[in-house]
Amino acid sequence: MKRLGMLRKWNNEIDSFSPYFFFPFILILYFFVSLFDFGKIEYFEANRNILWAILVGMLSYLAAVHIVQKKNWMFPSLGLAFLKGKTKYFLYFLGFIGLVSYIIMLATGQIGITDESVRRHLDPKLNFLSSFLWFSVLFLICDRAVREYPFTKKQMRTYFFVLAVVLLLLVLMGYRTPIAIMCFTCLIVVHYTIRRVKLSWLLAFLFIVGLSLSLFGFFRVITEDQSKKFNSHEGPNVELNEEQMSRDEALRRKIDETPKWVRGLTEVSVTGRIVLSKLMEYADEHGYMYGKLHEGIFSTVLPGKQLSPRMQITEMVNSLTVDKGKYVTRPGRTTTPTLLGQFYVEAGYLAIIIGFALYGLILSMLYNQMKQSGFASFQTIAYAFITTIFMISIHTGLLDLLFLLMIGYAIVSSAIERTRTNI
Known part of the structure; x- marks a missing residue:
């Protein structure tokens, strides 16, 4: 009974989305789920010990959070106080650009849900610009919700309708990441401004959203047009000795004992663990990149043919398995490196310490600003x-210029809009 009472106390009192709890909790949960690999870890020989990387990253993150909380650091106003109350107009401008880009994509038949080969070959410029639609809608609706709560029934219907339309557009393009960002951002806003989300509710939400997005990803795979070369599941054409072939065949049978849809439930985390290990x-074999991977974030916008960071990751991990007749990622597709993998390839544990400490610094400073200005702000x-972006980057890494720009806007606009009046 005493333990049950303690669990109830945690459920009722813990701030589920504080920087001390949420990010470390998701990090642990992500790699815990990856333990249910159904034989894939053994098949890809992903046998590196990732525990130390997880512990080092989490400890450096928590240390940064603790220091910032103790010092009560916040972002400076940047001398742009004259723009206070006007940042939303920039969102309207971005939303218009995003809407026009989205309409052009739909009009030209660029609907990603139709096939994976279509989704991965959308016009890069239109794809980039169309993302501003969901970004601006998310910020504008959350801003109105924070300022106008409690809502009238008409307001609630309007906001839900707009969000539903945007989510439907994202489904049409086959996007999962923006859907997750919108869902969790809204949940965190609800937690701090409308109704507190208990830990048990958060776990239920994680299960429902995680299950839905996993099945959505599974649907994208099983509906691929196998007549197209891009969607081929054939491995590299290499000669293997009889022992290796027998071993791989036995491991594939072991994997196939579990239904595909069940494997699909943990596919994201399992793939992340494999990629991190590789x-x-x-x-360790070829040396660290010392910033070259992150340099690729910005070089991709330069003229000429550029190799994106995630394509570099694909080449790295496949180079270790192609001679064994396997692809970690099918050719022509990008690979999500996990946040730990993204930092490790740059400078090992040192980069993990710096990167995770930076995450803790940013989230904790924003948390301090939120507490100072009042939650209804x-x-x-x-x-x-930003908490949601950082959470998702545990799997995807943070290698997209688009998300960096969005994070930059969120930090700068929050500094501009900060007020010292507690609400």
């Missing part, structure tokens, strides 16, 4: 959005 192996939206 990146650690690659870096723009600070809550910025904190919710």
Whole structure:
């Protein structure tokens, strides 16, 4: 009974989305789920010990959070106080650009849900610009919700309708990441401004959203047009000795004992664990990149043919398995490196310490701003959005210029809109 009472106390009192709890909790949960690999870890020989990387990253993150909380650091106003109250107009401008881009994509038949080969070959410029639609809608609706709560029934219907339309558009393009960002950002805003989300509710939400997005990803795979070369599941054409072939065949049978849809439930985490292990192996064998991977974030916008960071990750991990007749990632597709893998290939544990400490620094400073300004403020939206981006980057890494620009906007606008009046 005493233990049950303690669990109830935690459920009722813990701030589920504080920087001390949420990010470390998701990090642990992500790699815990990856333990249910159904034989894939053994098949890809992903045998590097990732525990130390997880512990080092989490401890450096928590240390940064603790220091910032103790010092009560916040972002400076940047001398742009004259723009206070005007940042939303920039969102309207971005939303218009995003809407026009989205309409052009739909009009030209660029609907990603139709096939994976279509989704991965959308016009890069239109794809980039169309993302501003969901970004601006998310910020504008959350801003109105924070300022106008409690809502009338008409307001609630309007906001839900707009969000539903945007989510439907994202489904049409086959996007999962923006859907997750919108769902969790809204949940965190609700937690701090409307109704507190208990830990048990958060776990239920994680299960429902995680299950839905996993099945959505599974649907994308099983509906691929196998007549197209891009969608081929054939492995590399290499000669293997009889022992290796027998071993792989036995492991494939072991994997196939579990239904595909069940494997699909943990596919994201399992793939992340495999990629992290392979990146650690690659870096240990070939040396660290010392910033070249992150340099690729910005070089991709330069003229000429550029190799994106995630394509570099694909080449790294596949180079370790192709001679064994396997692809970690099918050719022509990008690979999500995990946040730990993204940092490790740059400078090993040192980069993990610096990167995770930076995450803790940013989230904790935003959290301090939110507490100072009051939860019913723009600070809550910025904190919710960046917390969600950082959470998702545990799997995807943070190698997209688009997301860096969005994070930059959230930080700058929150500094501009900060007020010292507690609400």
